[in-house]
Amino acid sequence: MTIAGTPPDRAPDPAAPLPRPVVLGIAGAASIVAVIVLAIAVRSSPFPDLDEAKGSTSASGTSRTAVTSNDEDEDEDEPRAAPVAGNSRELRTRLSKEVRGGKLKDATATLESLVAVDPHSPDDADVRGDIVDLASKAGFAGGAEADKVFDLIRSKMGERGPDILYYLVTSKGGSKAAERAAELLKQDEVRSRGTPAMRIAFDLKTAKSCDDKAALIDRARDEGDSRALGWLMLMSRSCRMSKDPKLKEAIAALKSR
Numbered sequence: 001m002t003i004a005g006t007p008p009d010r011a012p013d014p015a016a017p018l019p020r021p022v023v024l025g026i027a028g029a030a031s032i033v034a035v036i037v038l039a040i041a042v043r044s045s046p047f048p049d050l051d052e053a054k055g056s057t058s059a060s061g062t063s064r065t066a067v068t069s070n071d072e073d074e075d076e077d078e079p080r081a082a083p084v085a086g087n088s089r090e091l092r093t094r095l096s097k098e099v100r101g102g103k104l105k106d107a108t109a110t111l112e113s114l115v116a117v118d119p120h121s122p123d124d125a126d127v128r129g130d131i132v133d134l135a136s137k138a139g140f141a142g143g144a145e146a147d148k149v150f151d152l153i154r155s156k157m158g159e160r161g162p163d164i165l166y167y168l169v170t171s172k173g174g175s176k177a178a179e180r181a182a183e184l185l186k187q188d189e190v191r192s193r194g195t196p197a198m199r200i201a202f203d204l205k206t207a208k209s210c211d212d213k214a215a216l217i218d219r220a221r222d223e224g225d226s227r228a229l230g231w232l233m234l235m236s237r238s239c240r241m242s243k244d245p246k247l248k249e250a251i252a253a254l255k256s257r
Contacts, residue, residue, distance in 0.1 A: 139177030162194030
């Protein structure tokens with residue numbers, strides 16, 4: 001090979017320094033390789049168990065466990081965690097920590113104990129939020145915990161259970177949890193346990209035609225809440241009913257509540 005700047009009748013000196021363009025090219029290639037190696041190292045931690053245990057520190061200085069699912073690598077034959085003892089307040093606190101920490105098996109056992117000790121605990125917005133998060137994570141992971149969580153929502157939470165299922169359907173669309181919740185709400189025995197406001201919202205959501213939706217306007221006006229209001233406003237546009245007096249009356253009534 002002839003190096004630029006070397007007379008053609010003389011072989012290049014192996015000990016001679018390389019021309020500057022060649023040096024810069026090699027340095028650039030080495031930098032790219034280093035970046036790739038560093039990226040692989042960052043993404044492939046040699047201590048995954050320690051990484052799962054790491055928490056982020058809140059503004060108050062307390063450590064909070066990162067939200068991860070630690071059940072994916074567990075043996076499917078391992079028995080579920082036993083029901084947890086404690087009063088409602090203790091179990092609520094424990095549930096929140098376990099859900100945030102991604103401890104699906106423990107959180108499922110705690111939820112089972114909580115609804116047994118305090119069947120009205122899902123009336124609390126914070127508890128409902130934890131249940132939604134747990135259902136989302138368990139639905140994604142699948143397995144025994146998902147079966148148990150959705151069975152508890154379906155059968156042990158009174159009228160709040162269908163409300164939670166409806167929320168999963170409308171806020172977690174496309175997820176496994178949303179699909180599972182939708183299948184449960186198709187069952188009359190499950191849907192009938194829900195509040196009238198949830199039932200009319202679900203009926204408006206699943207109505208096939210504009211005529212079917214229009215037939216629900218009176219119920220929506222009398223029984224609905226903000227959930228039904230959203231579907232009525234959508235119907236006003238999609239069904240070209242913005243001037244329909246009955247629909248306008250129903251929308252106004254729901255807005256005033």
